[in-house]
Protein backbone atom coordinates (compact mmCIF):
# COMPACT_ATOMS: atom_id res chain seq x y z
CA UNK A 1 0.00 0.00 0.00
CA UNK A 2 2.80 2.36 1.00
CA UNK A 3 4.65 1.40 -2.15
CA UNK A 4 1.61 2.21 -4.27
CA UNK A 5 1.31 5.62 -2.63
CA UNK A 6 4.98 6.31 -3.21
CA UNK A 7 4.70 5.30 -6.86
CA UNK A 8 1.70 7.60 -7.24
CA UNK A 9 3.56 10.53 -5.68
CA UNK A 10 6.52 9.97 -7.97
CA UNK A 11 4.26 9.86 -10.97
CA UNK A 12 2.55 13.09 -9.89
CA UNK A 13 5.92 14.74 -9.41
CA UNK A 14 7.12 13.58 -12.82
CA UNK A 15 3.99 15.00 -14.45
CA UNK A 16 4.46 18.35 -12.74
CA UNK A 17 8.11 18.48 -13.81
CA UNK A 18 7.28 17.67 -17.37
CA UNK A 19 4.52 20.33 -17.42
CA UNK A 20 6.96 22.86 -16.00
CA UNK A 21 9.61 22.02 -18.59
CA UNK A 22 7.06 22.30 -21.36
CA UNK A 23 5.82 25.67 -20.16
CA UNK A 24 9.29 27.15 -19.72
CA UNK A 25 10.25 25.97 -23.22
CA UNK A 26 7.08 27.39 -24.76
CA UNK A 27 7.34 30.66 -22.89
CA UNK A 28 10.93 31.07 -24.14
CA UNK A 29 9.74 30.40 -27.66
CA UNK A 30 7.01 32.99 -27.24
CA UNK A 31 9.50 35.69 -26.32
CA UNK A 32 10.37 35.28 -22.67
CA UNK A 33 8.74 35.58 -19.31
CA UNK A 34 8.65 39.36 -19.29
CA UNK A 35 5.15 39.69 -20.65
CA UNK A 36 3.71 36.78 -18.71
CA UNK A 37 1.72 37.10 -15.53
CA UNK A 38 0.58 33.52 -15.59
CA UNK A 39 3.26 30.86 -15.77
CA UNK A 40 3.30 30.20 -12.05
CA UNK A 41 -0.36 29.33 -12.06
CA UNK A 42 0.09 27.36 -15.23
CA UNK A 43 2.70 25.24 -13.48
CA UNK A 44 -0.12 23.64 -11.52
CA UNK A 45 -1.46 22.11 -14.75
CA UNK A 46 -0.88 18.53 -15.83
CA UNK A 47 1.44 18.20 -18.81
CA UNK A 48 -1.19 17.63 -21.54
CA UNK A 49 -3.39 20.42 -20.19
CA UNK A 50 -0.41 22.79 -20.11
CA UNK A 51 0.53 21.75 -23.64
CA UNK A 52 -2.99 22.61 -24.85
CA UNK A 53 -2.71 26.03 -23.26
CA UNK A 54 0.63 26.67 -24.90
CA UNK A 55 -0.76 25.67 -28.27
CA UNK A 56 -3.61 28.12 -27.77
CA UNK A 57 -1.27 30.93 -26.69
CA UNK A 58 0.75 30.44 -29.84
CA UNK A 59 -2.38 31.08 -31.86
CA UNK A 60 -4.11 33.81 -29.90
CA UNK A 61 -2.59 36.27 -27.49
CA UNK A 62 -2.87 35.10 -23.90
CA UNK A 63 -4.39 38.37 -22.63
CA UNK A 64 -8.06 39.05 -23.09
CA UNK A 65 -8.04 41.30 -26.19
CA UNK A 66 -11.65 41.86 -27.24
CA UNK A 67 -12.92 39.30 -24.77
CA UNK A 68 -14.42 40.32 -21.48
CA UNK A 69 -12.40 38.20 -19.11
CA UNK A 70 -9.11 38.75 -17.28
CA UNK A 71 -6.43 36.17 -17.93
CA UNK A 72 -6.37 34.61 -14.45
CA UNK A 73 -10.09 33.86 -14.67
CA UNK A 74 -9.70 32.42 -18.14
CA UNK A 75 -6.95 30.16 -16.91
CA UNK A 76 -9.02 28.90 -14.00
CA UNK A 77 -12.00 28.18 -16.21
CA UNK A 78 -9.76 26.38 -18.68
CA UNK A 79 -8.16 24.31 -15.92
CA UNK A 80 -11.55 23.30 -14.54
CA UNK A 81 -12.96 22.45 -17.96
CA UNK A 82 -9.90 20.46 -18.96
CA UNK A 83 -9.59 18.47 -15.77
CA UNK A 84 -13.14 17.91 -14.59
CA UNK A 85 -13.88 14.19 -14.86
CA UNK A 86 -16.61 12.46 -16.82
CA UNK A 87 -17.71 12.47 -20.40
CA UNK A 88 -19.98 14.84 -22.25
CA UNK A 89 -20.12 18.29 -23.78
CA UNK A 90 -19.50 21.81 -22.57
CA UNK A 91 -22.22 24.42 -22.86
CA UNK A 92 -21.24 28.06 -22.70
CA UNK A 93 -24.02 30.58 -22.05
CA UNK A 94 -22.66 33.92 -23.23
CA UNK A 95 -19.84 33.74 -25.79
CA UNK A 96 -19.43 37.34 -26.96
CA UNK A 97 -16.38 37.23 -29.30
CA UNK A 98 -15.37 33.66 -28.55
CA UNK A 99 -12.52 34.11 -26.11
CA UNK A 100 -13.82 31.82 -23.38
CA UNK A 101 -15.16 29.59 -26.14
CA UNK A 102 -11.62 29.14 -27.44
CA UNK A 103 -10.31 28.10 -24.02
CA UNK A 104 -13.22 25.73 -23.43
CA UNK A 105 -12.79 24.20 -26.89
CA UNK A 106 -9.08 23.75 -26.23
CA UNK A 107 -10.09 21.81 -23.13
CA UNK A 108 -12.15 19.50 -25.39
CA UNK A 109 -9.22 19.16 -27.78
CA UNK A 110 -6.91 18.20 -24.92
CA UNK A 111 -9.34 15.56 -23.68
CA UNK A 112 -10.02 14.27 -27.19
CA UNK A 113 -13.69 14.24 -26.32
CA UNK A 114 -16.77 16.46 -26.27
CA UNK A 115 -17.50 19.81 -27.90
CA UNK A 116 -18.51 23.32 -26.88
CA UNK A 117 -21.99 24.60 -27.59
CA UNK A 118 -21.67 28.36 -27.72
CA UNK A 119 -25.03 29.92 -26.90
CA UNK A 120 -25.54 33.64 -27.51
CA UNK A 121 -27.75 36.08 -29.35
CA UNK A 122 -24.42 37.57 -30.49
CA UNK A 123 -26.20 40.91 -30.21
CA UNK A 124 -24.52 41.97 -26.99
CA UNK A 125 -27.69 41.33 -25.02
CA UNK A 126 -27.51 42.66 -21.51
CA UNK A 127 -29.72 42.54 -18.45
CA UNK A 128 -33.05 44.38 -18.68
CA UNK A 129 -33.28 44.39 -22.47
CA UNK A 130 -30.21 46.63 -22.90
CA UNK A 131 -27.09 45.93 -24.96
CA UNK A 132 -23.41 46.24 -24.20
CA UNK A 133 -22.42 49.66 -25.64
CA UNK A 134 -19.34 48.07 -27.23
CA UNK A 135 -21.63 46.11 -29.56
CA UNK A 136 -21.52 49.18 -31.81
CA UNK A 137 -17.90 48.40 -32.61
CA UNK A 138 -19.15 45.13 -34.11
CA UNK A 139 -21.99 46.70 -36.11
CA UNK A 140 -24.56 45.12 -33.87
CA UNK A 141 -23.35 41.50 -34.04
CA UNK A 142 -20.32 39.75 -32.58
CA UNK A 143 -20.93 36.61 -34.63
CA UNK A 144 -18.28 37.35 -37.22
CA UNK A 145 -15.70 38.29 -34.57
CA UNK A 146 -16.66 35.12 -32.71
CA UNK A 147 -16.09 32.96 -35.78
CA UNK A 148 -12.78 34.66 -36.56
CA UNK A 149 -11.54 34.15 -33.01
CA UNK A 150 -12.52 30.49 -32.90
CA UNK A 151 -10.88 29.90 -36.30
CA UNK A 152 -7.71 31.71 -35.22
CA UNK A 153 -7.58 29.60 -32.07
CA UNK A 154 -7.69 26.51 -34.29
CA UNK A 155 -10.64 24.98 -32.46
CA UNK A 156 -13.45 25.40 -34.98
CA UNK A 157 -14.15 21.70 -35.20
CA UNK A 158 -14.83 21.53 -31.47
CA UNK A 159 -17.42 24.34 -31.47
CA UNK A 160 -21.13 24.47 -32.35
CA UNK A 161 -23.02 27.76 -32.41
CA UNK A 162 -26.47 28.14 -30.95
CA UNK A 163 -27.72 31.57 -31.96
CA UNK A 164 -30.60 32.80 -29.82
CA UNK A 165 -31.75 33.39 -26.28
CA UNK A 166 -30.24 31.00 -23.76
CA UNK A 167 -33.54 29.84 -22.31
CA UNK A 168 -34.95 29.17 -25.79
CA UNK A 169 -31.82 27.30 -26.82
CA UNK A 170 -32.15 25.04 -23.77
CA UNK A 171 -35.35 23.65 -25.32
CA UNK A 172 -33.54 22.94 -28.59
CA UNK A 173 -30.38 21.42 -27.13
CA UNK A 174 -29.54 18.07 -28.70
CA UNK A 175 -25.92 17.73 -27.58
CA UNK A 176 -24.49 15.14 -25.21
CA UNK A 177 -25.24 15.39 -21.49
CA UNK A 178 -23.33 18.35 -20.15
CA UNK A 179 -20.06 17.73 -18.34
CA UNK A 180 -19.41 21.47 -17.83
CA UNK A 181 -22.00 24.26 -17.92
CA UNK A 182 -20.47 27.73 -18.01
CA UNK A 183 -22.93 30.54 -17.18
CA UNK A 184 -21.89 34.03 -18.31
CA UNK A 185 -24.89 35.57 -20.11
CA UNK A 186 -27.56 37.66 -18.39
CA UNK A 187 -26.15 38.59 -14.99
CA UNK A 188 -29.40 39.69 -13.36
CA UNK A 189 -30.73 37.49 -10.55
CA UNK A 190 -33.65 36.41 -12.75
CA UNK A 191 -31.37 35.85 -15.73
CA UNK A 192 -28.90 33.63 -13.89
CA UNK A 193 -31.75 31.77 -12.29
CA UNK A 194 -33.49 31.17 -15.63
CA UNK A 195 -30.24 29.95 -17.20
CA UNK A 196 -29.51 27.64 -14.30
CA UNK A 197 -33.01 26.17 -14.19
CA UNK A 198 -33.54 25.72 -17.93
CA UNK A 199 -30.17 24.07 -18.49
CA UNK A 200 -30.15 22.04 -15.27
CA UNK A 201 -31.86 18.95 -16.77
CA UNK A 202 -29.13 18.68 -19.42
CA UNK A 203 -26.30 18.62 -16.87
CA UNK A 204 -24.91 15.18 -16.03
CA UNK A 205 -24.99 14.09 -12.41
CA UNK A 206 -21.53 15.00 -11.18
CA UNK A 207 -21.26 17.68 -13.88
CA UNK A 208 -19.67 21.01 -13.15
CA UNK A 209 -21.54 24.32 -13.24
CA UNK A 210 -19.36 27.40 -13.38
CA UNK A 211 -20.82 30.83 -12.69
CA UNK A 212 -18.86 33.79 -13.94
CA UNK A 213 -19.06 37.24 -12.34
CA UNK A 214 -19.72 35.98 -8.84
CA UNK A 215 -18.45 39.39 -7.71
CA UNK A 216 -21.68 40.87 -9.11
CA UNK A 217 -24.27 41.17 -6.38
CA UNK A 218 -27.11 39.58 -8.36
CA UNK A 219 -25.08 36.57 -9.40
CA UNK A 220 -23.87 36.05 -5.85
CA UNK A 221 -27.42 36.40 -4.54
CA UNK A 222 -28.66 33.66 -6.82
CA UNK A 223 -25.75 31.34 -6.10
CA UNK A 224 -25.92 31.90 -2.36
CA UNK A 225 -29.66 31.97 -1.76
CA UNK A 226 -31.13 29.77 -4.41
CA UNK A 227 -28.45 27.29 -5.34
CA UNK A 228 -26.92 27.00 -1.90
CA UNK A 229 -30.15 26.15 -0.18
CA UNK A 230 -31.72 23.47 -2.25
CA UNK A 231 -29.18 20.68 -1.82
CA UNK A 232 -28.88 20.03 -5.53
CA UNK A 233 -25.28 21.13 -5.75
CA UNK A 234 -22.06 21.02 -3.82
CA UNK A 235 -19.68 23.92 -3.79
CA UNK A 236 -16.23 23.33 -5.17
CA UNK A 237 -13.95 24.77 -2.54
CA UNK A 238 -10.83 26.78 -2.62
CA UNK A 239 -9.42 26.28 -6.06
CA UNK A 240 -10.95 29.06 -8.10
CA UNK A 241 -10.45 32.81 -8.34
CA UNK A 242 -13.04 34.99 -6.56
CA UNK A 243 -15.03 35.92 -9.64
CA UNK A 244 -15.44 32.32 -10.76
CA UNK A 245 -17.71 30.13 -8.68
CA UNK A 246 -18.05 26.45 -9.40
CA UNK A 247 -20.50 23.88 -8.06
CA UNK A 248 -21.13 20.26 -8.91
CA UNK A 249 -24.48 18.71 -9.60
CA UNK A 250 -25.04 16.16 -6.89
CA UNK A 251 -25.35 12.55 -7.97
CA UNK A 252 -28.35 11.97 -5.76
CA UNK A 253 -30.75 14.67 -4.66
CA UNK A 254 -29.78 16.11 -1.27
CA UNK A 255 -26.64 14.03 -1.03
CA UNK A 256 -23.32 15.64 -1.61
CA UNK A 257 -20.58 13.76 -3.36
CA UNK A 258 -16.83 13.98 -3.44
CA UNK A 259 -15.73 14.03 -7.03
CA UNK A 260 -12.19 15.21 -7.31
CA UNK A 261 -9.32 15.62 -4.95
CA UNK A 262 -9.25 19.36 -5.57
CA UNK A 263 -9.49 19.97 -1.88
CA UNK A 264 -11.65 18.80 1.02
CA UNK A 265 -15.26 18.66 -0.05
CA UNK A 266 -17.51 20.82 2.08
CA UNK A 267 -21.18 21.66 2.08
CA UNK A 268 -22.19 25.10 1.02
CA UNK A 269 -24.27 26.69 3.74
CA UNK A 270 -25.14 30.27 2.84
CA UNK A 271 -26.86 30.86 6.14
CA UNK A 272 -23.45 30.78 7.78
CA UNK A 273 -22.11 33.58 5.64
CA UNK A 274 -21.59 36.87 7.39
CA UNK A 275 -20.98 39.13 4.40
CA UNK A 276 -23.72 40.67 2.33
CA UNK A 277 -23.90 39.69 -1.34
CA UNK A 278 -23.29 43.25 -2.50
CA UNK A 279 -19.94 43.28 -0.74
CA UNK A 280 -18.56 40.13 -2.22
CA UNK A 281 -14.84 39.86 -2.11
CA UNK A 282 -14.83 36.25 -3.20
CA UNK A 283 -16.48 32.87 -3.07
CA UNK A 284 -16.81 31.12 0.25
CA UNK A 285 -17.50 27.52 1.00
CA UNK A 286 -18.75 27.00 4.48
Ligand SMILES: C[S@@+](CC[C@H](N)C(=O)[O-])C[C@H]1O[C@@H](n2cnc3c(N)ncnc32)[C@H](O)[C@@H]1O
Pocket residue numbers: 067068069093094095096097098099100101119120121122123124125126127142164165166167184185186
Ligand atom coordinates in the same frame (compact mmCIF):
# COMPACT_ATOMS: atom_id res chain seq x y z
C1 LIG B 1 -20.25 38.91 -20.52
S1 LIG B 1 -20.52 38.51 -22.18
C2 LIG B 1 -19.76 36.93 -22.35
C3 LIG B 1 -18.29 37.02 -22.34
C4 LIG B 1 -17.56 35.76 -22.74
N1 LIG B 1 -17.97 34.63 -21.94
C5 LIG B 1 -16.07 35.97 -22.57
O1 LIG B 1 -15.61 36.10 -21.42
O2 LIG B 1 -15.34 36.01 -23.57
C6 LIG B 1 -22.23 38.12 -22.17
C7 LIG B 1 -22.76 37.60 -23.48
O3 LIG B 1 -24.00 36.98 -23.21
C8 LIG B 1 -24.92 37.30 -24.21
N2 LIG B 1 -26.26 37.25 -23.59
C9 LIG B 1 -26.71 37.95 -22.53
N3 LIG B 1 -27.96 37.58 -22.21
C10 LIG B 1 -28.31 36.63 -23.10
C11 LIG B 1 -29.47 35.84 -23.29
N4 LIG B 1 -30.53 35.95 -22.49
N5 LIG B 1 -29.48 34.95 -24.29
C12 LIG B 1 -28.42 34.81 -25.12
N6 LIG B 1 -27.28 35.53 -24.99
C13 LIG B 1 -27.23 36.42 -23.99
C14 LIG B 1 -24.52 38.66 -24.75
O4 LIG B 1 -24.94 38.81 -26.08
C15 LIG B 1 -23.00 38.64 -24.57
O5 LIG B 1 -22.38 38.24 -25.75
